[in-house]
Amino acid sequence: MGTSAGDRQGVWDEAQAAELFRRGEKLIQQQHTDRAIRAFENYLRRQDPDINRHHRGLMLLATAYRDQGQLDRACAITLSLLDATEDPEIEDWAVPFLDTVTPPPEEEKAESATEASDPKAIEESDLQASFQPQPLESFRVFARQELAPYLVNLERERKATLRNILISSVIVIAAVVLILYVGLYLVSTFSELSMESPSSRPAVPSLEVISGTATPTPSPEPTQSQPLEPEGRDLSFESISVWLVTLFLGMSTWVFFYSVFFDLYGRDFKSKVIGKIIKFIDPDKRFSYSPRIIFSDTPAALEASTLFGHSIYRVHEDDCVSGKLGKTSVFFSEVLAEDPPRDRGLGRLLINRSYGTHNSKYIFHIIVIISFVKLVFGLPFVLKCVTQGRKLDFTDFWQGTAFRRTRFKGLFFRANFNKSFKQRTVVLPEGNFADDVTRRVTALSQPHGQAIKLEDPQFRQLFRVYGEDQVEARYLLSTSLMDRLVTLRKKLNRPVWVAFVGNQIYLAIRYREDLFEPKLFSRMNRLAPCQEYFETFQTMLQIVDDLNLNRRIWA
Amino acid sequence: MWALIIVVLVLVIALPAVGATIYFNLYNRLVALKNDVDNAFSTIDVMLKKRTDLIPNLVAVAKTYMESEQATLTQIAELRSQARSGQLSSQERLQVENKISRAIGNFMIAVEAYPDLKANTQFMQLQRALNEVEEQISAARRFYNSAVTEYNTSIEMFPTILIATQLRYTPRTLFEAAEEDRRNVDVRALLQ
Numbered sequence: 001m002g003t004s005a006g007d008r009q010g011v012w013d014e015a016q017a018a019e020l021f022r023r024g025e026k027l028i029q030q031q032h033t034d035r036a037i038r039a040f041e042n043y044l045r046r047q048d049p050d051i052n053r054h055h056r057g058l059m060l061l062a063t064a065y066r067d068q069g070q071l072d073r074a075c076a077i078t079l080s081l082l083d084a085t086e087d088p089e090i091e092d093w094a095v096p097f098l099d100t101v102t103p104p105p106e107e108e109k110a111e112s113a114t115e116a117s118d119p120k121a122i123e124e125s126d127l128q129a130s131f132q133p134q135p136l137e138s139f140r141v142f143a144r145q146e147l148a149p150y151l152v153n154l155e156r157e158r159k160a161t162l163r164n165i166l167i168s169s170v171i172v173i174a175a176v177v178l179i180l181y182v183g184l185y186l187v188s189t190f191s192e193l194s195m196e197s198p199s200s201r202p203a204v205p206s207l208e209v210i211s212g213t214a215t216p217t218p219s220p221e222p223t224q225s226q227p228l229e230p231e232g233r234d235l236s237f238e239s240i241s242v243w244l245v246t247l248f249l250g251m252s253t254w255v256f257f258y259s260v261f262f263d264l265y266g267r268d269f270k271s272k273v274i275g276k277i278i279k280f281i282d283p284d285k286r287f288s289y290s291p292r293i294i295f296s297d298t299p300a301a302l303e304a305s306t307l308f309g310h311s312i313y314r315v316h317e318d319d320c321v322s323g324k325l326g327k328t329s330v331f332f333s334e335v336l337a338e339d340p341p342r343d344r345g346l347g348r349l350l351i352n353r354s355y356g357t358h359n360s361k362y363i364f365h366i367i368v369i370i371s372f373v374k375l376v377f378g379l380p381f382v383l384k385c386v387t388q389g390r391k392l393d394f395t396d397f398w399q400g401t402a403f404r405r406t407r408f409k410g411l412f413f414r415a416n417f418n419k420s421f422k423q424r425t426v427v428l429p430e431g432n433f434a435d436d437v438t439r440r441v442t443a444l445s446q447p448h449g450q451a452i453k454l455e456d457p458q459f460r461q462l463f464r465v466y467g468e469d470q471v472e473a474r475y476l477l478s479t480s481l482m483d484r485l486v487t488l489r490k491k492l493n494r495p496v497w498v499a500f501v502g503n504q505i506y507l508a509i510r511y512r513e514d515l516f517e518p519k520l521f522s523r524m525n526r527l528a529p530c531q532e533y534f535e536t537f538q539t540m541l542q543i544v545d546d547l548n549l550n551r552r553i554w555a
Numbered sequence: 556m557w558a559l560i561i562v563v564l565v566l567v568i569a570l571p572a573v574g575a576t577i578y579f580n581l582y583n584r585l586v587a588l589k590n591d592v593d594n595a596f597s598t599i600d601v602m603l604k605k606r607t608d609l610i611p612n613l614v615a616v617a618k619t620y621m622e623s624e625q626a627t628l629t630q631i632a633e634l635r636s637q638a639r640s641g642q643l644s645s646q647e648r649l650q651v652e653n654k655i656s657r658a659i660g661n662f663m664i665a666v667e668a669y670p671d672l673k674a675n676t677q678f679m680q681l682q683r684a685l686n687e688v689e690e691q692i693s694a695a696r697r698f699y700n701s702a703v704t705e706y707n708t709s710i711e712m713f714p715t716i717l718i719a720t721q722l723r724y725t726p727r728t729l730f731e732a733a734e735e736d737r738r739n740v741d742v743r744a745l746l747q
Contacts, residue, residue, distance in 0.1 A: 419687070453701055470701075471598050474694035554687040555680070 010046050017048040021057055028060055029300060030502050031329075031416045037064045055081065055090060056295050059097075066101050067329050074101040089294045096288035100323055129326025129550045133538050134281055136531070142280050143530050150272045154518060155525040161265040162520065168257035176250035183242035191236060241368040248371035248378075252398065255382060259394040266518035274319065274516050277534055281541065287323030293333070296320070301414055302337055305499040305506035306424060308408050309444035313340040319516045321540070326550040332413035332540050334515050339405040389521045390514050406437050407444075410494075410511040411536075413543060417476075417505040419554045424449070425467035425476055427485065427498040430460070438495045438510055445497060456482045462489050476500050481547065488546050491539065507543065581715050585724065588706040592727055595699035599730075602692040603638075603652055609688060610635045610655075613681050617662075620672035624665055631658045659685065696730045703727045 012020070020043040027036035040061040048054040058081045065074035078094050078101065270291040278289040299315045302308055320333040378397070385392045426445050433439050449466035452473045459482040467473035477485075489496050497508040516533055518524060544550060614628050621628065637643070638651045663682075672678055707726045710719035 419690075453705075455697065455701070470595075470698045471602075471691065471694050474697045475691050478690065478693075553683060554690065555683040 012043075012046045012048055014049055017043070017050065017053065021048070021053055024057065024060065025300075028064060029297065029304060031504060033064050033067050037061065037068065040064065055085060055087070059090075059093060059295065062097065062101075066097075067324065071101045092290060092292075093294065096290055099285050100288050129328075130545050131325055131541050133542060136534075139280065139531070139534050140527060143527055143534075146276055146280075147273055147530055148525070151525045151530075154266060154269065155523060157265055158518070158520060158524055161261045164261045165258055168261070169254060172250050172254045172257070175253075176246055179246045179250075180242065183246060184239055187236070187238040187242055191238065241364070241371075244368055244371045244375060248375045251375065251378060251382065255392055255397050256394045258386070259392050259397070262391050262520065265520065269518045270319075270516070273518075273530065274533060277530065278321065278537060281534065281537055282323075286325060287321050287330075287541070289319070289321050291319060293317060293320045296333075297331075298333060298335060298412065301506065302335070302408075302412065304504075305414075305501055305508070307426065307445045307497050307499050307506065307508055308337060308441060311340065312337045312407055313404065314338045321537070325541075325544045327552050328415050328418070328544050328549045330413070330415045330541075330544060332411055334410070334511075335412040336409045337407040339407050388513060389519050391517065408437065408441055408508060408510075411507075411509045411515070411540060413507040413509070413540060415505055415544060415549055417500060417503055418549050418552050419476060420503055421472050421476055421500060423468035423472050425452070425465065425469075425473040425500045427477070428464045428466065429495040429497065430462055430464045433495065435495070435510070435512070441497065441508070441510075442495075445499070454482060455479070456486070458486050459483075462486060484547050488543065491546075505547075505549070578718070582718050585709055585715055585718055585722070588702070588709050589724060591702040592699070592706050595695070595702040599692065599695040599699055602688060602695045606655070606685070606688045606692065607635050607638055609681065609684055610659075613659075613662075613685070616675065616678050616681060617666070617672060620669050620675070621665070624662075627658070627662055627665060631655070631662060634658060656689075700729050703729050 020039065024036055024039035024043055027033075027039055040057055043057055044054075044061065048057065058077055062074045062077040062081070065071070065077065075098065078098055081090060082094050274291070275289060278287065279285075296317055298317050298320075299312065302312055302315060303310065314337070316336040316338075318334040320331070322329075322331040324330065382392065382397075384390075426449065428442050428445055429438065433442070446466055449468055450470070452465040452467050452470060454460060454465060454474070454477060456479065463485065465473060465477065485496075485498065492509055495510040497506075499506040499508075515536060519529060522529075610631060614632050617624070617628060634651060634655045638648065638655065643651060666672055709715050710724050710726060
């Protein structure tokens, strides 16, 4: 294969390289694997000035080879990539990938039986193609043997983490009280001094509501003020700003501690528990799991599916499983897609103003306003995260996660579909939803399409269909597929969106909680959380069989 | 006095205007539904034609392998030329197309006895293409039925029924399987 350094004749210039790479990437997304292979081979004939993109091209070519069944080539490329670079992220991708391209010999024979003249071999490859779920009982046995020792340690860690969080909360509250005490004392001292000068600011209406809800400590003011001072002084702008800034800093510090402890808790949870569960579910190693993926197609796939509208600001992705069952390449991961932040304009305006004026007085005002806004929005967000036991990332929080609306949170599944089609069809959940994320996604998925009335009454109760072509939509949604979608929806029991775009089928399943994460507020040394993880993975992997995606009898 | 004049003016001008708008909306809707039905019918036609186009290839590939099935193959080829002749009434055309479906079905079952033919890549591609066309014909028929149902419902509901009788729109028939196709398939009889 012409991918070793010696074979490259020259260097692309940046524009050419970018164009070739983009073309190959697009062909991969559209599942035109053989054309994608040719495109990438062409791209790799010369050196790309951007070495990261070059590596990425090699990774995509290896994936394409694997999908075409040329496992030896995929293996060769991966090994040469591992030799060529010391990048640990590439290693993280390569090692599980190699697992999927070095199958045992019998599997290879079965997979190459697609064009075989032996009907029995075709039968065998059909069996290979389906996913055999493991029964719950054997999982219980497995969990007791393999997972229990780690979980006992994890439980100890969890209790320690909770203790640490509690201690740091106490420290933070004490510090906040101290600073408030000192700050208000200073404020009232200075305002006493400035009583001689006529420049006194008018009293601002009390914002005690905020201070009242945010901290239980009583206000130290009454002990400070002198009996002859007018009451307006206690509620002056300075004292309010002291409250706001202190509370905001206190909250941020607390979030910092919380995120640090939460991060340390269950560091190797993913490899020790989730990785093992996947290996148990998939002993033939048809799937590869990685907790995180650096170069992920998921943002592009989210846009391509047309379910979530355009300009998705940020996508957090976790727990990616990819592999191939029979002829269907499958990929799913836990996804959080966010809208652009709402306050962008306001924030920039404030910052520009503060740079514009060199008056320190106004900078102080701006700090106070920013603290106020972040406190008001941040506090409910923090409370929501903590009560749901969710991770809180400090850098994210500081950069304003609280201001970003969730566009979609849940599992996102994609596979290449067994019928070829040209136009777009979407299947949306029907009904009134209490969850506003569900409502918004359903509204975003509708544009450019006509309503399609299908025959199955159960299907119509659960789903609405929009598509660009009436006949093609019915071609895709055969009576059998409609039946299967109804069964799947009943099994999952949560909103499901399906999109048929570009020869791919995309499924989005709404989950409100974080999946596959260690829980902080409930005991971890029980079977129940592990069983949840196990069942979620099995359900996702069974989708291929549930929707019969391996039935490839059409052109 | 003025109030009375104004009320009369409103009644004379506004009411007919509103009435006319409603009438035009209903009329347009009815015409759109009728055109949907015609459109759906023609898409079925398109898919059926796709199928007839596949038949010569099928016959050519199968001929070399299935010497003892020449009768079946010639029957299919004949039915195809009948369908393409363009001289049939729509009722006759429907019957011929149904016969083609049955003949192809029988043919596919007969193919089971010829493993060489089944393994031939060209034949497998043709089989896939046939499956796709059959499914698309089914989709087109479902679309037709859906369009006809909406149309029939509209012309039977009040108040569009008034406009329909004025335009002399009659209910259309849904596409239904022929009597022979409704009977359960006896696979054993076919394989003898």
